[in-house]
Amino acid sequence: MRKALLGVVGASVLLLAGAVTGSAQVNCGIVMKDLDRGVTPKDIAELKGISLDDVKKCQEAKKEKDAAAPAAAPAMGEKPAGAMGGGDTKH
Secondary structure, three states, X not given: OHHHXXXXXXXXXXXXXXXXXXXXXXXXXXXXXXXXXXXXXXXXXXXXXXOHHHHHHHHHHHHHHHHHOOOXXXXXXXXXXXXXXXXXXXX
């Protein structure tokens, strides 16, 4: 009886542990910051406790997002054509 009860409890613990680790969300923002700093994907996966595939998915998602992004806005200090210019006005 005791062995059966311990077996059921042990199986329940394993199932719950699997459900918790399987549902963990990967924060791609943090992963990408680490990649930008030069940390290897393998090291990120080991340090964050995620799979190497999750790191690669973040890289692919970033590439897709960058490809779909509209043209970049003008850099700071640059004025769009016709904005706040008063050089051609006659008094």
